[in-house]
Amino acid sequence: MNAIDYEFEDGAQSAQAPSDKSVAGDVEALRPLPRISVHAFCISDGVHHVMQQCGGDRRMARVSLRVTRGNIAAAATMFASTPTPNLIILETEAGPRELLAELAPLAEVCDPSSRVIVVGRHNDISLYRELIRSGISEYIVSPFSMAEIMGAIASIFVDPEAEPLGRSIAFIGAKGGVGSSTIAHNCAFGISTLFSTETVLADLDLPFGTANIDFDQDPAQGMAEAVFSPERLDEVFLDRLLTNCGQNLSLLAAPSLLDRGYDYERGAFQPILDLLQRSAPVSVLDLPHTWADWTRAVLSDVDEVVITCAPDLANLRNMKNMLDALKKLRPNDKPPHLVLNQVGMPKRPEIAPQDFFEPLELEPVAIIPFDAQLFGTAANSGRMIPEMDAKSPTAETFSQLAHLVTGRAAIKKPKKAGLGSLLEKLRKK
Incomplete structure (x- = not known):
């Protein structure tokens, strides 16, 4: 299995272990x-x-x-x-x-x-x-x-009778092309199917978003209308913008057009994200690889952050910088979840996982091996990895990640040989 071991706890309120007494754990339940x-x-x-x-x-x-x-x-x-x-x-x-x-x-x-x-x-x-x-x-x-x-x-x-706010989870790549969007889409699919939870996948990459392609959809409206018409935002308008991608999964798609410039103020996405929190139990936000005031605002406000990286030097540098920046933006929250993707790509020099994460002083929540056949076929057919091969180790990894980011799993302390054994498995492939 290409992930850190988890202890599944359906109904748990936090992804942290029960013994964690940190400030982050204490404040997470607050609205x-x-x-x-x-x-x-x-x-x-x-x-x-x-x-x-x-x-x-x-x-x-x-x-x-x-x-x-x-x-x-x-x-x-x-x-x-x-x-x-x-x-x-x-x-x-x-x-x-x-x-x-x-x-x-x-x-x-x-x-x-x-x-x-x-x-x-x-x-x-x-x-x-x-x-x-x-x-x-x-x-x-x-x-x-x-x-x-x-x-x-x-x-x-805070009104005790108010409806509970939904959980917001942001996915972003440490570098372009590392597969952050693919992981976000599969995680959203997993949350909606595994837990029968109403989930909204919001594609925030308006010019180049791929969520509509990955789910084989071509909606006429979506995220652009929500961002550029904030005065119209309410539950009825949101329903018109959402595209149904499954029994419990809705898509707020990016237009993926270059007919305008996509420049935003810092709080441009805040109205739609606030509405999503009030309207859906889980919102998965697919962020582009960019660092601007609006992405900083989104990342500082969400409940969970997942950063995807590939095992090379540029990713390591970017990951370190992002972790330092997020620590300042989110001083009282847990560190982001780190995913190492595309491990074992043929003929590509790589940094070994243990060497990659040692300077970061954080363990990855998942290590996903490079599999061009599986991911390429899924992307070209508009399907998710669990739909292609539900019993594959990668599908199991996405299942574990869905448990983790929704607070239904606690990470066990990895064994010392954990990453080493993963490397051995990867070498045998």
């Missing part, structure tokens, strides 16, 4: 916060650091966050002459008896619609109840994690 204004007043370095962390998280992208060094008295002074935001976060060292008195001046200048979270030092249930009775929205004991404060904000401003 993006709505467009609100938040002003935090911090007196300690720890709380100030956590609030700054929150400001860099993609789930806070729509939040206008301001972090100020100061206590409750400083907040009261400031808001005596300026409007109060939707949420005020106040850190205090006051004891239970002094805290309510300390809050009194702020209550006189605070807008009735503004909510308040107090961060204190005392774990006192009586104090908590008294603060809630006094109109405080939440009381958190310091120290706390970024996930805790974001969860508290979400409990105030």
